[in-house]
Amino acid sequence: MLDFTLLQKQLNEMVFEQKSARRKYDEKVAIARDTLAAWSVRSQELLEKLDSCRTSWLLADDIREPLNTRHAAPSPPKAHTVIATDGSQIFPDRHELSACHLINIGMIVLHYGSGERPTLTNHPLLFYRDQDTYRQWNGNRIPVNADVISALRGAFEIQELTQYADEAVRQRRTVAALTDGTLILWTLEGKPKEFQREILNFYLTSFEQFRLFQTPIMGYISQPTSADVIHTLRVALCPEEVTNCDQCPYKNTDAELPCEPIAGVNDAILFATILRHGERSTTFKSRSEILSEYKQHTVYFFYLNVGAEIVRIEIPKWVAYTPELLHLAHAIAYDQAQKGQGYPVSLAEAHEQAVIRGNEREHFYRMIEHLYVREGLEVAISRKSFKKRNVAI
Secondary structure (H helix, E strand, O other): OOOHHHHHHHHHHHHHHHHHHHHHHHHHHHHHHHHHHHHOOOHHHHHHHHHHOEOOOOOEEOOOOOOOOOEOOOOOOOOEEEEEEEEEEEOOOOOOOOOOEEEEEEEEEEEEOOOOOOEEEEEEEEEOOHHHHEEEEOOEEEEOOHHHHHHHHHHHHHHHHHHHHHHHHHOOOOEEEEEEOOOOOHHHOOOOHHHHHHHHHHHHHHHHHHHHHOOOEEEEEOOOOOOHHHHHHHHHHOOOOOOEHHHOOOOOOOOOOOOHHHOOOOHHHHHHOOOOOOOEOOOEEEOOHHHHHOHHHOEEEEEEEOOOOEEEEEEEHHHHOOHHHHHHHHHHHHHHHHHOOOOOHHHHHHHHHHOOOHHHHHHHHHHHHHHHHHOOOOOOOOHHHHHHHOOOO
C-alpha cells in the first residue's frame, strides 16, 4: 500500500529539482548553439585543433562545410524503390530442452510511382549444430551468447538487403536501402579478432556491392544520444593550443573546466535548435575505433529533422562524397519518415515482419517438444521452465 500523503512531498521535490535542472540544461544548449555558430566560420582552424588533440571522446571529423550548414529536403524521385530490413531472435535458453537459437529477418520492398504491390517477407534461420552454438576463440570452446547472436543478426540483415538491391538494380530502378540502427560495429571492439573479421566481412562485402550498385545504404537511428559534434565543440572551447584531456591544467582548480558549459548536451538536442522541418546538417565522419577496419566504407553521419524528432542517419563515405547519392539518401529518409508519421514506414513494416512475439516463442518450443516426442527423444526441461508453463495460484 502506498502512503500518498508522504509520496506527494517527494514528488513535489522531484518536480522542483527537475524544473531547475531543465533551466540549467537549456542554458547549456544555448551555449552549445552559440559555440557552433562561432566556429562555423573557423572550420579550418577547428580541423587543425582536432588533428592535434588528445581525448577519449568520439569526435566529429572531416568537416567540409560550416558547422551550422542546413540543407533543405530534396524531393524524392517520382519512381523509386525502398528496401528495408529488421531482425529479431530467440536466444539460447538453458531452461529449455534444446540449446538452439533462431534469427528471423524481416524484409520489405516498396515501389513508388509504378503502381506495383509491395513485397513483404520474413526469413527464419535456425541454428543448432555444434559449430553454430559454440565458437573456438583463442583455443577455447565458448558457447555463443547474446552479443554474438545480435551481431550475426545485423550481418544477415545487411546481406538480405544486398540481395534484394541487386535484383532491383538489375531492373534499372532507383533504389535506397534502410536498416534500423547504427552501421558502426562498435560492439565488436574488444571481441576476438576471428569474430571481428567474420562480421566485418559480411558488412564490408555488402557495402562494396551497394557501392557498385550506386545504391545508398542508410542506418536510421531514432532518438539518438550521440554527442560527437558536442565533443568537437568542447575541444573548440578548450583554450589550450593543443587539447590534452589527460594533462588538463584546469582540472585541479575550483573553477568550472572551460569545456564543461556544454557537457551533458547531445547532438540531437543541439540540432533541434538549428534545423527546420526536413533540413539536414552537414555530414561528419565518425572517429569510432572499429571504423579503421572499414577503409573506403568508413561511416559518416548527418542529423535530420523529420518533424517528430531529430534523427541520425549513418552512411558509408562514398555516399557522403557523392552528391547525387547523398541527396537521394536525404530525400528518401525524410519522405519515409513522413509516410510513417515520424518513423520510416518501410522500417516499421520490416519490424512487423521480423518481430517474434511471446506466443510465437512458446509455440516454437512446443514444436521442438512435439518433434522430440515423435522421434522418441528424451524431453527434459528445467523446473523453472515447467513452472512458468504451469502456473498455479
